[in-house]
Amino acid sequence: MDNIEEKYRLLARQLNGELNDAEHELLTDELNQDETFVAKQYVLQVFWQKFFPKVKSQSHERIMTDTMKRVMGIKEVKRPQMTIWYSAIAILVVALGISLARNLLVDKNNELIQYVANVGETKKVVLPDGTKVDLNAGSSLVIQKDFTADKRQVILTGEGYFDVAKDAEKPFEITTSHLKVSVLGTRFDLKAYADEDEIKAVLDEGKIQLDGEFNKQQPVFLKPGYAATLNKNTGELQIQPHKQQSAEQWRDGKLVFYNHTLAQIARILERRFNARIIILNDEVKEYRFSGDFSHANLFELLGYLSAARPFTFETSGEYIVISK
Known part of the structure; x- marks a missing residue:
C-alpha cells in the first residue's frame, strides 16, 4: 500500500471499531511488512487513549429520527462518520516526527498536556514559555510536559491565534495534519480544522516558515500582512495579501462572514x-454570504441568510436540516 493517508485512515477506522474484514486483513498485512508502521500505530494508540475517547461515542449518534425520514421522503441518511477526524489526528501525530515517537516509545512516563476550547467557547492559554494562544471553538492544542526542554513543539487541531514568546535557542514548531509552522517570536493566526479542506495561516507580525505536504517542496516564508492557504486535497499552496481582520473578530466574539x-x-x-x-x-x-451577524442567535442568523438566498430549515431534536 503506497498511499500513506490510506494507511492512517485504516488505523483510524481500527481505533473507531469500523474495520470490515477486508480492511482488517489489509491492515494486518501492512503491519506485518513494516516495523516502522507498527511503532507509529503504537504512538497513535497512546495519543488516542489520552485525548480522544469521548469523541468516539459521537459516531453512534443519529442524524434524523425515523419519523423525520418518512416525512421528508428520505430513504436513508448516513450517520456522521468521525473517520475523517480520526484520520487527521493519525496523520498529524505521525507528522510530528520521529522525536515524539521516540519519546513516547522509550519513555512510557512521558506526559502530554492538552488544552481544549469546546464547541461554543473560546479559550485563552499561556504556555510554559510565556507564549499566549487564543483557541477558537472546537480546537485542541497538545504539548509535551517537558515543553521548554530543547524544542518547543505543539500539535494544533482547529484554530489558534499565537503570540509566540521569543527564544532564539529554542524554535517554536506547530504541527497540523498537512502543514508545519516554525517561528521564533511572532504573532499569527493558524486555522487547521480536521473537517475543512484548507489550512490557513495569516501573519500579523514577524516571520514564519511553512513546511508540509504541498506542491512547492522548498520551505515557504510568510511576511506580515500575507496569508498562506493550503488545499489539503490538491497540495496547492497560495500566498496572497490579507486585509481581513477575521482572527481579531473571532477572538472578540464576533461572527463575520466574507x-x-x-x-x-x-x-x-x-x-x-x-x-x-x-x-x-x-x-x-x-x-x-457576507455580513456581520455578531448579535444574532442561531435561528435569527439562519433566518437572515434564508431571506437573502431562499432555503428552508427545520429542526429535529438537536439537528437542523437545511434544504432548498
Whole structure:
C-alpha cells in the first residue's frame, strides 16, 4: 500500500471499531511488512487513549429520527462518520516526527498536556514559555510536559491565534495534519480544522516558515500582512495579501462572514452554537454570504441568510436540516 493517508485512515477506522474484514486483513498485512508502521500505530494508540475517547461515542449518534425520514421522503441518511477526524489526528501525530515517537516509545512516563476550547467557547492559554494562544471553538492544542526542554513543539487541531514568546535557542514548531509552522517570536493566526479542506495561516507580525505536504517542496516564508492557504486535497499552496481582520473578530466574539459558502458557515455555526447542521442539497451548500451577524442567535442568523438566498430549515431534536 503506497498511499500513506490510506494507511492512517485504516488505523483510524481500527481505533473507531469500523474495520470490515477486508480492511482488517489489509491492515494486518501492512503491519506485518513494516516495523516502522507498527511503532507509529503504537504512538497513535497512546495519543488516542489520552485525548480522544469521548469523541468516539459521537459516531453512534443519529442524524434524523425515523419519523423525520418518512416525512421528508428520505430513504436513508448516513450517520456522521468521525473517520475523517480520526484520520487527521493519525496523520498529524505521525507528522510530528520521529522525536515524539521516540519519546513516547522509550519513555512510557512521558506526559502530554492538552488544552481544549469546546464547541461554543473560546479559550485563552499561556504556555510554559510565556507564549499566549487564543483557541477558537472546537480546537485542541497538545504539548509535551517537558515543553521548554530543547524544542518547543505543539500539535494544533482547529484554530489558534499565537503570540509566540521569543527564544532564539529554542524554535517554536506547530504541527497540523498537512502543514508545519516554525517561528521564533511572532504573532499569527493558524486555522487547521480536521473537517475543512484548507489550512490557513495569516501573519500579523514577524516571520514564519511553512513546511508540509504541498506542491512547492522548498520551505515557504510568510511576511506580515500575507496569508498562506493550503488545499489539503490538491497540495496547492497560495500566498496572497490579507486585509481581513477575521482572527481579531473571532477572538472578540464576533461572527463575520466574507463571501463564505453556506457549507463553510454551517461548520462555523456548529462550533459556535454547539449545533448539528445538515445541508441536503449541493446547490444550497454553495450559496455565498457576507455580513456581520455578531448579535444574532442561531435561528435569527439562519433566518437572515434564508431571506437573502431562499432555503428552508427545520429542526429535529438537536439537528437542523437545511434544504432548498
